[in-house]
Amino acid sequence: MNEYLLKQPIFTTDYLMDRGFTFKMIQQLIEDEQIVRVKRGLYANPTRFKNAHEAAFTLFPEACFCTLSAAYVYGYIYHAPKEVMIAASKNESRIKYRTEWLPLSPMYRDVKYYDLGITEITFNGKTFRLTDRERTVIDVIRHRKSLNPLDYQRVIQGYIFDDLKDVDRLICYAIKLRMIKKVQILFDPWIESFTLRCEQLHTKCDKIT
Numbered sequence: 001m002n003e004y005l006l007k008q009p010i011f012t013t014d015y016l017m018d019r020g021f022t023f024k025m026i027q028q029l030i031e032d033e034q035i036v037r038v039k040r041g042l043y044a045n046p047t048r049f050k051n052a053h054e055a056a057f058t059l060f061p062e063a064c065f066c067t068l069s070a071a072y073v074y075g076y077i078y079h080a081p082k083e084v085m086i087a088a089s090k091n092e093s094r095i096k097y098r099t100e101w102l103p104l105s106p107m108y109r110d111v112k113y114y115d116l117g118i119t120e121i122t123f124n125g126k127t128f129r130l131t132d133r134e135r136t137v138i139d140v141i142r143h144r145k146s147l148n149p150l151d152y153q154r155v156i157q158g159y160i161f162d163d164l165k166d167v168d169r170l171i172c173y174a175i176k177l178r179m180i181k182k183v184q185i186l187f188d189p190w191i192e193s194f195t196l197r198c199e200q201l202h203t204k205c206d207k208i209t
Contacts, residue, residue: 009048009058013041036101044101052102056084057126060097063087064118065130066107067139068151073123074133076158077151087131087139089114107139117173133159134170138179141186160190167191171198172205 008015016026026043029035035043038059049055053069066087071077083105086097090108097104117135120127131139140147140155159165167187171194174183180198188194 009045009055010038011035011043011045013043016043038101039099046101051080052084053080054124054126056086056102056104057123057128059102060086060104061128063097063129065128066136067131067143068147068155070130070136071140071151071155071158073121073130074136074158074162076136076155076162078154081151087114087118107143113177116176117169132169133162133165134173137170138173138177138183141179141182142177156186160187167194167197168201171201175202175205 013026021029026035030037030043034045036046038044042059044055044059046055049058053065053072056063056065064087065073065085067085068077068081068083069085072080083103085105085107088097088106088108089111091111092106092108094106097106117132117138118129119132120129130136137155137159140152144152159170170183170187171180174180175198184195184198
C-alpha cells in the first residue's frame with residue numbers, strides 16, 4: 001500500500017486524489033482489499049482497527065452510541081457486541097449510518113427525549129458521544145426482548161454494583177420515559193430504599209437531563 005495510506009486510518013476521496021490517486025487506482029485498492037469503502041467519499045484502512053466499535057468511534061464521531069455498545073464501554077459486558085448500536089433521532093435520514101463494511105444498528109427514538117442522558121467519554125484514546133450509565137440501562141430494559149439474555153443480565157448486574165451509578169438519575173429517566181414500574185420491580189430488591197426514592201422523586205425530576 002502507498003506510504004501515505006499507512007499513516008491514516010481513514011481517508012476521503014479528496015485526500016487520495018490530492019496525493020495522485022485516480023478513481024481507477026482507488027477502485028483497485030478496494031478490489032485488492034487494501035482499503036474499504038465506508039460510504040460515498042469515505043474509505044478506511046481496515047488494518048488500523050481492532051474491531052467494528054473502534055472503527056465506528058473513529059468514522060462516525062458525531063454518532064451517539066447506546067444500548068449494548070454503551071454497556072461495553074462501561075464494562076458491563078466483556079465483549080464488543082456484534083452490532084454497533086447507535087441512537088438516532090426519528091428525524092434523521094435513514095441512510096446516514098448506512099454502510100456495507102460496519103454492522104451498524106441505528107436505534108431510532110422520539111425527538112422529544114433523544115438528548116436525554118447523552119454524555120461524552122474518552123475510551124481507548126477515542127473521544128465520542130454515548131448514552132450515560134442510566135440511559136443505557138433504561139434502553140437495555142426497553143429492548144430486553146431483542147437482546148441476548150446473558151448480556152441483559154450482565155448489564156443489570158453491572159449497574160447494580162457500579163460505584164459510579166446515579167440512582168436518582170436512573171429513577172428520573174424512568175419516570176420521564178414511562179419505564180418506572182419496570183425499573184422499580186427490577187431494582188427494588190437490590191438497591192436500598194429504591195421504592196421510597198421513587199416516591200420522593202416523582203415531583204423533583206424536572207432538572208434532570
